[in-house]
Amino acid sequence: MMFRPTRMAAVVAAVALSLTGCAAGGETSANESSQTLTLGTLMAPKSFAAADSDFANVSPFYQAVYDTLIRMEPDGTLVPMLATEWKYNDDKTVLTLKLREGVKFTDGTGFNAEAAKQNLERFKAGTSADAQFLAALKNATAVDATTLELTLSAPDPAFLGYLSKDASFMQSPASFGNADIATNPVGSGPYVLDTAATVTGTSYAYKTNPDYWNKDLVHYENLVLNVYPEQTSLLSAVKSGTLNGSLIDISMVQEAEAAGYKNNAFEGNWVGLMLFDRAGTTNPALKDVRVRQALNYAFDTKALLEAVNQGRGTPTTQVFPPSSDAYDASLDSRYTYDPGKAKSLLAEAGYANGFTLQMPSTPLVNASIFTLITQQLKDIGVTVETVDAGNNFIADLLAAKYAASYMILEQQSDWQLINMKIAPNAAWNPYKYADPKVDDLIRKINVGTEDEQKTAAKELNKYIVEQAWFAPWYRPQNSFVTDAKTNVKLQTGNVYPYLWSFTPAS
Amino acid sequence: MYRFVLRRLLSGVLLLFVITTVAYVLLYAGGGDIARRIVGPTATDAQVAMKSSQLGLDRPLLIQYWEWLTKALTGDLGRSWFNGQLVSTGVSSRLSVTISLVLGAVIIAALISVVIGVWAAVRRGWVDRLVQFVGVMGFAIPGFLIALGLVSLFALNLKWFKATGYVPMTTSFGGWAATVTLPIIALSIGCIAAVVQQIRGSLIDALRQDYVRTLRARGLSFNRVVYKHVLRNAGGPALAVLAVQFIGLLGGAVIIEQIFALPGLGQITVAATGQGDIPVVMGVVVATAAIVVIVNLIIDLAQGWLNPKVRLS
Numbered sequence: 001m002m003f004r005p006t007r008m009a010a011v012v013a014a015v016a017l018s019l020t021g022c023a024a025g026g027e028t029s030a031n032e033s034s035q036t037l038t039l040g041t042l043m044a045p046k047s048f049a050a051a052d053s054d055f056a057n058v059s060p061f062y063q064a065v066y067d068t069l070i071r072m073e074p075d076g077t078l079v080p081m082l083a084t085e086w087k088y089n090d091d092k093t094v095l096t097l098k099l100r101e102g103v104k105f106t107d108g109t110g111f112n113a114e115a116a117k118q119n120l121e122r123f124k125a126g127t128s129a130d131a132q133f134l135a136a137l138k139n140a141t142a143v144d145a146t147t148l149e150l151t152l153s154a155p156d157p158a159f160l161g162y163l164s165k166d167a168s169f170m171q172s173p174a175s176f177g178n179a180d181i182a183t184n185p186v187g188s189g190p191y192v193l194d195t196a197a198t199v200t201g202t203s204y205a206y207k208t209n210p211d212y213w214n215k216d217l218v219h220y221e222n223l224v225l226n227v228y229p230e231q232t233s234l235l236s237a238v239k240s241g242t243l244n245g246s247l248i249d250i251s252m253v254q255e256a257e258a259a260g261y262k263n264n265a266f267e268g269n270w271v272g273l274m275l276f277d278r279a280g281t282t283n284p285a286l287k288d289v290r291v292r293q294a295l296n297y298a299f300d301t302k303a304l305l306e307a308v309n310q311g312r313g314t315p316t317t318q319v320f321p322p323s324s325d326a327y328d329a330s331l332d333s334r335y336t337y338d339p340g341k342a343k344s345l346l347a348e349a350g351y352a353n354g355f356t357l358q359m360p361s362t363p364l365v366n367a368s369i370f371t372l373i374t375q376q377l378k379d380i381g382v383t384v385e386t387v388d389a390g391n392n393f394i395a396d397l398l399a400a401k402y403a404a405s406y407m408i409l410e411q412q413s414d415w416q417l418i419n420m421k422i423a424p425n426a427a428w429n430p431y432k433y434a435d436p437k438v439d440d441l442i443r444k445i446n447v448g449t450e451d452e453q454k455t456a457a458k459e460l461n462k463y464i465v466e467q468a469w470f471a472p473w474y475r476p477q478n479s480f481v482t483d484a485k486t487n488v489k490l491q492t493g494n495v496y497p498y499l500w501s502f503t504p505a506s
Numbered sequence: 507m508y509r510f511v512l513r514r515l516l517s518g519v520l521l522l523f524v525i526t527t528v529a530y531v532l533l534y535a536g537g538g539d540i541a542r543r544i545v546g547p548t549a550t551d552a553q554v555a556m557k558s559s560q561l562g563l564d565r566p567l568l569i570q571y572w573e574w575l576t577k578a579l580t581g582d583l584g585r586s587w588f589n590g591q592l593v594s595t596g597v598s599s600r601l602s603v604t605i606s607l608v609l610g611a612v613i614i615a616a617l618i619s620v621v622i623g624v625w626a627a628v629r630r631g632w633v634d635r636l637v638q639f640v641g642v643m644g645f646a647i648p649g650f651l652i653a654l655g656l657v658s659l660f661a662l663n664l665k666w667f668k669a670t671g672y673v674p675m676t677t678s679f680g681g682w683a684a685t686v687t688l689p690i691i692a693l694s695i696g697c698i699a700a701v702v703q704q705i706r707g708s709l710i711d712a713l714r715q716d717y718v719r720t721l722r723a724r725g726l727s728f729n730r731v732v733y734k735h736v737l738r739n740a741g742g743p744a745l746a747v748l749a750v751q752f753i754g755l756l757g758g759a760v761i762i763e764q765i766f767a768l769p770g771l772g773q774i775t776v777a778a779t780g781q782g783d784i785p786v787v788m789g790v791v792v793a794t795a796a797i798v799v800i801v802n803l804i805i806d807l808a809q810g811w812l813n814p815k816v817r818l819s
Contacts, residue, residue, distance in 0.1 A: 044777075045589070046544070046588050046590070047590040049590070127557050127560075128546075129545055131549065131550075131553060182585070182591065183591050199599060199672075200586075200589055201589060201774055202767070202769035202773060203671070203769060226767070228670075229764070229777060230767070232654065232765055233670050236657050236662065236669040236670050236765070236767070237670040239662050239669065240661055240662055240665070240669035242669065391780070391782070392539060394542075395539045395542045427550075
């Protein structure tokens, strides 16, 4: 069946994107009128309820209808949105925000500190995949109508950034109990969802909010967000000029460019092996750092990048992105492909005859990747037992069912990345592996001065690479294409450009 | 007649019950950790547990099924676990898209098949051989390949039709036609190939019957004999094939809808099955099973109209 691989590739792309919050990007253009912005996405939002909202790939769906307290510029700078100013106390555990006056939700309810407090509390208790963004929030108090005081259980360097994302989507408190809130959002954002013209799961139509408080952020009368779970149809939509912009799979960039689209490329993920079981709980071999280093030496990352991602991307040994303070370019040559070296490291560790490593596969990922892993590790004497985890791939990984696995993950801001992949309680540290030196560095990054934070981050990254906590291969390129009528600014820290970053080309 | 319809409807309800039960059990067994999938990979175990109990997934299968069934009987198919939409709204709005595709494809297939089938059966010789050859090709080439070819030629290069998307008929008939024409053609080709063969075969048989010679001897024109008498006799088996094709097209539409990004049943079926969105899949199962039952009933009635021998008193 010729159809299957394409479909699968699409699903895989979508999964990777959703997991990592990063996706292929591409900008497309061409619409009948610059009054309507039509964008392609790979997945539809789940519930429109702010407390259950998500971000990353689905961010535009929500940004159209919900304002956040703080706004992030494309370069990562935080600027006022519904909060006009904010200040931490000295030990960074109390954040006081001044809120904008006169903002109304589209149902007429006024926005105030009480509404903000309730939204934050609901998000923290809700079922959003990002609910842990507010894990540090101990207490929210509406001091008066325009003053919100947030008490944190411990300083969180990423907290302000979270308030520019789904964690602070502001939904009208009067709509909290609405039975149809999952499909009919009520916010104060630049657009209103046109439920009559929307086909849930496929196409979402928005009309401009006539009473929006910040006209500077609105560049189009109407907004249409189309969902293409299938890459073939996404490519057709791009080639026929239906879309002004879309994230697209890297394999389609050439065709999109041929159709007159501009390729805005970016790297936001890393691909490789996660070596979870560093204590050797289920696979004793992984306890030895030399074994983990051997696994780093085993992969010909340049060839893999060529084979899997058409050479579009950059080989790396680090999970931190180049934009991070922790990044050190010299580390990228720490593990140059060397099967001989890998074998001798294994021999030193007492595994001269190799060992067996069980890893999961999933139909959601291009099957050739698992074949390549098996081949490359066989070359150094490691036998891979591949277990089909099906749709439970992610769940099984997070439940510590496998000592190691292939994965593609987002490279977020340092603090977010540490808490997602490195800290003892991080979701992607399922064996809860802890190392006193790592804990100490994390503490410094959390509470140190700016300089101390930077030094500690660098040291942490170097230590993680040296200890071979992961075996990264490369950062794959993603691409957002835009048509000739549309300009876009890519967003730091998010796979999908923010809605107000799209402007008509003059 | 009424007893016949009633009996078929009753067996249809029974069929519906069996299908939904089997579907529910299968979905449940193959569902994996649905709550985890809904809340996402980074959610805490407490969040997963909360979602699980919100959806009632922590209860025994039989109790969950019973609750679904009793609500379904009152017309309440629940809400999607993933996007919160009412299943009845989601399925019915998408059903119209799929039905307009499938119905369009069947009607076009029926008309074209009759013309080509008669042509081949009457002319025989090279015409017949050509029709047979093209017919086999139509069978052999998968519908999605035809769809991709059509998109590339008529939508991307010639720009006669839309490559993706859907415009409801009520919004603009022209827009609707521009969006559904290519999908309907892609769907109907395999169907035409099947029905032409059937019509051709039964027509050739029927043309050899004595009554044809008798009618001709009485001075009836050849066309009149073919279209009024022979075709009616040959139509029964063709109708049966068409019915099977109709149901098959519901499946074919799944892929075609993906290629053309049409908001039909196929699209949510694929998405909902992959996610384990049981309420939506069940809604689709109910809708599809109901269509199958109704189509079969209509075909049975049409057979009776065509051929008095199968008419029931």
